[in-house]
Amino acid sequence: MTAMIRTIRTLLVAALATGAIASIVQTQLNLGELLRLGAPVTSSVRLWTTLEDLARFGPVMFGIAAAALLLAVLAGHWVLRFAPPSWRRFMFIAASVCGLAFVFWLMRSVIPMPALPGTRTAVGHGLMSLTGIVGGWLYARLTSSSKRSDSPGGGGRWREAAVVAVLLAAPAMLFFAMAPGAPDKPATVDRASYEVQTVATGLNRPWSVAFLPDGRVLVTEMGGRLLVIDTNGAASQIELDGLPPIFQQGGTAGLMEVVLDPQFERNGWLYLTMGYGEAAANGTRLVRATLKSDRIEEVRVLFSSTLKPRTGNNGGRIAFLGDETLVLSLGDGSERREEAQNPANDLGSLVRLDREGRPAADNPFIGKAGTAPEIYSLGHRNVQGIAVDPTTGDLLITEHGARGGDEINRIVPGGNYGWPVVTAGIDYPFAKVTPFTQLPGYQDAVLEWTPSIAPSGLAIYDGPLFPQWRGDLLVPALKERAVRRVVRNGQQIVDQQLLLSELDERMRDVKVAPDGSIYVLTDGVDAKLLRVMPGVRRG
Incomplete structure (x- = not known):
């Protein structure tokens, strides 16, 4: 012995x-x-x-x-x-x-x-x-x-x-x-102030929500389905004939974003993002199509990102700026995360394109030798939330850090947001990504979360149903299993609260509907589409 x-x-x-x-x-x-x-x-x-x-x-x-x-x-x-x-x-x-x-x-x-x-x-x-x-x-x-x-x-x-x-x-x-300590838990939103309606169930890894002018809701599933959900909760599938092959792998790659063109009622255009390639060489692709009743037509690939050697960190979110150019988020090189600092490719960047997929004419890197002309900002790890502030026109994003270092950033054209040179996060096995949390020449985050909450979307509330929330940020979080309400006074963040934490569900996406209600997608193989409405006061 x-x-x-x-x-x-x-x-x-x-x-x-x-x-x-x-x-x-x-x-x-x-x-x-x-x-x-x-x-x-x-x-x-x-x-x-x-x-x-x-x-x-x-x-x-x-x-x-x-x-x-x-x-x-x-x-x-x-x-x-x-x-x-x-x-x-x-x-x-x-x-x-x-x-x-x-x-x-x-x-x-x-x-x-x-x-x-x-x-x-x-x-x-x-x-x-x-x-x-x-x-x-x-x-x-x-x-x-x-x-x-x-x-x-x-x-x-x-x-x-x-x-x-x-x-x-x-x-x-x-x-x-x-080891990093447990995160500080903010207070919860008063549960009497809202009620939750279940619009649809049984969704398989849903990723994005968009609203049609007739009140129906579009939902993407990562496996490659685009669903339209009626006001009564009935779901039907949009035929995606003509769509290029989708690279799909579990919950890390597949069909992602769906966004309507600002002139959708005139041109019927919608935009989809998806994984493409294979496990050893994959990227994010932007496609435009015309929605015709229960199918898409006139499919056109607008943009395909630089390929990366591993899955994960795909970005894939879209926002339209005031001039109707679109900004698409792209993840870093995953295994080669340092590529987020390389302006010669578009890994770890936001790219700004016109509606034909060409680099916007006034992009900050246009005309600079050795740089990708579509880049709008760089130094991002994995941006999965993007929204334009309706009051100021500012472009705001949320992005995943590693183990911590999740961020909200206000985008400056040509700005460098640091990854992986500057971050408060550490690697998954607890080693340092970098000793620097701030450096000259790199943009500071508006808000940072360590430990990680895994922010997977972003919406800015501007509807009539929750007037006290106007201007606040809504951030769905996978790891935290709630939606964060980031309370703002003008542009200053003054508080944070948890919404829907009582459901104990991973939250994938959040969007504000035209009527001011809030639609939330939970995550996973048996997920739900939820609608948040003001609570009914009794007594």
């Missing part, structure tokens, strides 16, 4: 060393990318970022290394049954490197977002895997036959067990001490 506990202890020591070194390597890889983008990474910034990652990401990497080294140790012991003892050290080192490489590959294969930023490139994957040299060498050395044998009696066993407990508890305690 003592020998087994000692083996576990040795494995944990090797995993701790491997995890610490892998954390340091990943931090240097990440800071190297930021330096390439011009970020002011000084020696002191590098030191403190490395230490912070060691404290918060190091325990996560310890767990990954422990799993990889366990596989490596089992494989190494099996091979050594048939190999000479002189191969022992080499065998455990090789097995540890291969085990880490396999686990990193597996994580990249099954997790939609880049699981570990350090392994996004072949070079990074290789360097991170080579940290297994330390773990394999330590394991081989500490378990060599030259080390002292088990201590006699039960005292040695209890000492070894105590060491194992400390080796497990210390990283766990450090992780919980450094």
